[in-house]
Amino acid sequence: MKLDHLAALNAERDARRPAILVTDTGDGTQRLVREAEIDSDPLAETLRERLLSGKSGIVEADGRSLFLTVQVPPVRLLVVGAVHISQALCPMAAALELDVTVIDPRTAFATPERFPDVALLSEWPGDAFARLAPLDRYTALAALTHDPKIDDPALIAALNAGCFYVGALGSRKSHARRLDRLHEAGLSSEATGRIHGPIGLDIGAVTPAEIAVSILGDVIATLRRDRIRGKAKGERAECMRHGVDA
Known part of the structure; x- marks a missing residue:
């Protein structure tokens, strides 16, 4: 992780603002998406689902494998x-x-x-x-x-x-x-x-x-209940992407 990304993540954490670090597992490129920026991001729906679930993990988008590092404030x-x-x-x-x-x-x-x-x-x-x-x-x-x-x-x-x-x-x-x-x-x-x-x-x-x-x-x-709704929504979306009946 680059130092500027780390510093930005720390700043968002201190302010209790959610953020997601998107890492391309193929070439290692990274970008930080703050909560306020999600709506304009091409992965908006996926990022919103991940924030709701609070879980990091790998997703597929446009034929690329991306690791989403999800940072949400402690409850x-x-x-x-x-x-x-x-x-x-x-x-x-x-x-x-x-x-x-x-x-x-x-x-x-x-x-x-x-x-x-x-x-x-x-x-x-x-x-x-x-x-x-x-x-x-x-x-x-x-x-x-x-x-x-x-x-x-x-x-x-x-x-x-x-x-x-x-x-x-x-x-x-x-x-x-x-x-x-x-x-x-x-x-x-x-x-x-x-x-x-x-x-x-x-x-x-x-x-x-x-x-x-x-x-x-x-x-x-x-x-x-909030987290389960987010997980279920993400699972339904994943099934639809693969042509599977949820």
């Missing part, structure tokens, strides 16, 4: 609310290699003693988001405070940024009230329909640890 989980559920959630998420950050302006809750070895921001969500890399579709957000002053701005920011998972703790009644507030704030029903509320899979969870399991299961299910 991160932003937990808004330094509550008991968050204390159970963080070590589980870390075990799944999610990049976890807890955000809560309530300094009595957001303490290193309660959240050891966890990135902790004792700030309002808006201030915390300004310090972090921009929210993106590789980000999951779980709003767990039950306080509209804290949760609602975080939900609005996550929905506007296209985070792949947006969930909020609360009963169905409290979620209905939440939706009314968000609609009054200008969000559409289509946007608020993306909120997983009540948060988590319906597994009958009761304890903080059980609720944390349900949340992580919901996050993973949402992530894998």
Whole structure:
């Protein structure tokens, strides 16, 4: 890999922007395709599928064999609310290699003693988001405070940024009230329909640890559904290229 390509890949990684290095296995020539450049690339459909799947590999195009080195940002989980559920959630998420950050302006809750070895921001969500890399579709957000002053701005920011998972703790009644507030704030029903509320899979969870399991299961299910759709789409396209009925 050329040094300029390596430097460019590193820059995209630091900015949490996906990119693909296309290498011709025949002559070794390379080109870097940033996400913003994909639509104008001759391999646009294939590159989009690879970004969705997150998998590198060899493809055939115009009689040439190309190796696509796919670089996508690590999946991160932003937990808004330094509550008991968050204390159970963080070590589980870390075990799944999610990049976890807890955000809560309530300094009595957001303490290193309660959240050891966890990135902790004792700030309002808006201030915390300004310090972090921009929210993106590789980000999951779980709003767990039950306080509209804290949760609602975080939900609005996550929905506007296209985070792949947006969930909020609360009963169905409290979620209905939440939706009314968000609609009054200008969000559409289509946007608020993306909120997983009540948060988590319906597994009958009761304890903080059980609720944390349900949340992580919901996050993973949402992530894998997106990846599976991308893989299935790529497999169908490959079958069509070879004249095979998928």
